[in-house]
Amino acid sequence: MTLLSVLLLTLVALACVWLVTEPLRARTPDDPDAAQRAQLSAERDRLYADLAALTDEARRPDLERRAALTLRGLDALPPAPQARRGTRTLALGLLGGAALLTAVGAVTFVPRWQLASLNASEAANVQAVLRLPALKAQAQRSGTKEAYLAWGKAAFDSNTFDQAVTAYGNALKLDPRQPEALRRLGILLLTRGEQTGQAISAEEAQQAALLIRTGAQLAPNDPESQLLLGFALARFGEDRDALSALERYRTLDPKGRDADDLITALRARLNTSDPGLRVYAASCASCHGPSGGGGIGPSLRESTLTRAALSAVITQGKGAMPAYPNLKPEELAALLNVLEGWQRETQ
Structure with missing residues (x-):
């Protein structure tokens, strides 16, 4: 979390403490905005509860928009008068609720506000990193190939390659005919030298290439199969076959630009x-x-x-x-x- 986020959370927490402890400080006249304040507060609490229990991510943007409007409405009201004596219990209860809501905001609203400043690829990577602990726990708890594949995909997409190797390796133990796990594990092993600075042996490189080839054979029409196959073949100097695989990748995914530089280099060499x-x-x-x-x-x-x-x-x-x-x-x-x-x- 950035320094800006910490400062924002601190301000939110201080504001909550100030508002909910108003009843503890003095006796004042009744709040003329009590009805509207109560309505907005109830709506805010309901939206927070819906967000905390959300299972359908498609609903999150709408709920967050409505929560922001509700908070804006509350902020627009004048400060509430100090509560009468005898409301200490209520004030303390609200203080606890504010602390809980601040914690919920720390893991829901603030990260999403931060994501708004990122491009689509960067935001997807951040979201993948945020999902990793839950996906890892789910995979270790259930032990199913589907859970390991979900964990591996999130780890691979977020460049957390050590976890990706573990997740895809476990998935292949359960089912060795999984194209995504084969090709991604193969490319991770083949490029381990770039990641760790330690060169891999010729035998390890051949084993990695075999994984990639097998993944491409099982899913020949998957663009990523042809993309990773092309990269692997180019590393072994098989330029013509590499170019053929990468051209097929471009045919399967006309918008794909990941191989442009390598395609140009291969054509020039050939x-x-x-x-x-x-x-x-x-x-x-x-x-x-x-x-x-x-x-x-x-x-x-x-x-x-x-x-x-x-x-x-x-x-x-x-x-x-x-x-x-x-x-x-x-x-x-x-x-x-x-x-x-x-x-x-x-x-």
């Missing part, structure tokens, strides 16, 4: 003999396909544009296609030679 193909691999293949057959962008093999028109589109851009004005003349000429060659092949 096309070093032809300068035109090298330029194409670095600048064009991610949209138009590895061989110009189309992908996010149209097929270049079926294009009927002239050399001059192709040159204009490449250097100036058109529609969704970006411009590449910084290509050297020899690079542009080599790329145009490749594109014209593809056009002749389809005529």
Whole structure:
């Protein structure tokens, strides 16, 4: 919890103490806003109770919005007059309730206010970390593969890799044919050197690769299967197979961008003999396909544009296609030679 959160909770606690101990300090006239204050307080307490017992997360945003409006309404009321004598018990009871509500707020509202300042990925990681203790306890208590998989997924998504290895390992003991557990455990073992600074042996690397391959065979149409398979193959120098797996990943998940840099690097390594193909691999293949057959962008093999028109589109851009004005003349000429060659092949 950040320093700002601690200060906020301290202020909330002090405000609660001040308000609920008002009846202890002096005798004053009746509160003219008593009815409205009681109604808002009852609504606040009911919403807090609903939040504390919430099982359907889809309802949380609405409940939190209503709770915030209720608190705002309470804050807008003038301070309550001091209570009459004889209300000490009530005041002390309210003080205990305020302490409880402050504790509830510490684990519900404040973390969610903090999440509002994060992007979607960062917020998801924080939420995964917050769920880890409960998921770990549930898995250890129930011992089911479903519970271990849920724990492993939250740990993996939050980069808590030691827990992910434990959770997925236990899940595979219960059922060795689980693609997610196989591929994720494999990639964690394969990249353990980067995580710990300790190199893994060749035998361990082969075992990790086997886990990833098995996971991909069991779920060939899962984008993550092909993504992790591509990364593993690239580490073993199997560039063509790695590129094939990563291209399939992009086909299965057109919005996936996790492999863009590696795909570009693999294409460049595979096309070093032809300068035109090298330029194409670095600048064009991610949209138009590895061989110009189309992908996010149209097929270049079926294009009927002239050399001059192709040159204009490449250097100036058109529609969704970006411009590449910084290509050297020899690079542009080599790329145009490749594109014209593809056009002749389809005529």
